[in-house]
Amino acid sequence: EWNPGNVIADQVERIRAQVGDARVICGLSGGVDSSVAAALVQKAVGDQLTCVFVDHGLLRSGEAEQVEQDFVASTGVQLKVVDARERFLHALAGHTDPETKRKIIGREFIRVFEDAAREVVAEAGEHGQEVKFLVQGTLYPDVVESGGGEGAANIKSHHNVGGLPDDLQFELVEPLRTLFKDEVRAVGLELGVPESIVWRQPFPGPGLGIRIIGEVTQERLDVLRAADLIAREELTRAGLDREIWQCPVVLLADVRSVGVQGDGRTYGHPVVLRPVSSEDAMTADWTRVPYDVLATISTRITNEVPEVNRVVVDVTSKPPGTIEWE
Ligand code: XMP
Secondary structure (H helix, E strand, O other): OOOHHHHHHHHHHHHHHHHOOOEEEEEEOOOHHHHHHHHHHHHHHHHHEEEEEEEOOOOOOOHHHHHHHHHHHHHOOEEEEEEOHHHHHHHHOOOOOHHHHHHHHHHHHHHHHHHHHHHHHHHHHHOOOOEEEEEOOOOHHHHHHHHHOOHHHHOOOOOOOOOOOOOOOOEEEOOOOOOOHHHHHHHHHHOOOOHHHHOOOOOOOOHHHHOEEOOOOHHHHHHHHHHHHHHHHHHHHOOOOOOOOEOOEEEEOOOOEEEEEOOEEEEEEEEEEOOEEOOOOOOEEEOOOOHHHHHHHHHHHHHHOOOEEEEEEOOOOEOOOOOOOO
């Protein structure tokens, strides 16, 4: 009979058998898969595991804290946080082309992660230990899919914790390889991973960097984070989190329109709400969010985020529109 307790007991045994007393490294993204994989390995081999979290500054409000505080508190994992926010802003400065932005973010991410991995390897070496293993949150559908190749791969270059340099050769530990997403969530909850992480909706690796249409700057990130937080709060309050696959909030940073806010005329930016319903993100329909919920989101964003004076809803299915705008 399938239950999360059995899966955990079985995987803990397998991980211990695979890893022995070697050291293990894991990259955390803040998403469900890497978090649950890390929590399983932590349960199996404890402090032999070091997790690395690259804060690229493109996460939503509260997400870095979820990893740095909640995840650590609930699992006891050893975490190395790399604050790379300045570095990413600098690398992205002046760039507006979506694919260029994606490539820059992917490239910087791998460089920062590699440097951190080298440091972890060096620190372990000082204690006479060798880092031999890398944890990956590969799920069963990923295993199946990688046989065929992803159809959408050429539409946008996807970014994930991926290839490592030749001088870092790790053997992979993939404790979620036999599991589907709902099973991963059940295992995560059983392990005590916070619900905010276990139930997190999909969020792209390049983060808010591809939800600012135009150049990414600190000010624009702050504006988008504020608007996004309001949308998430209200959708959660309305009980729509399970019905909605994800709801990107997009800042049209190079578009301005005239408005009246407070005491006078404003010339601000629009944000787009992009709520979608989907099974697998390959196709999607726009979610019919109740008008009163949309009204509350719109009122709150235009009241609380002075740079935004217009809220619009994207009513395009996928295809033809992709879920993300870039
Ligand atoms: P699109 O925009 O292609 O997105 O319809 C499909 C799904 O993939 C997510 N997405 C990404 N996820 N790295 C990721 O891990 C990426 O580079 C990336 N780009 C898009 C998107 O949020 C949606 O769930």
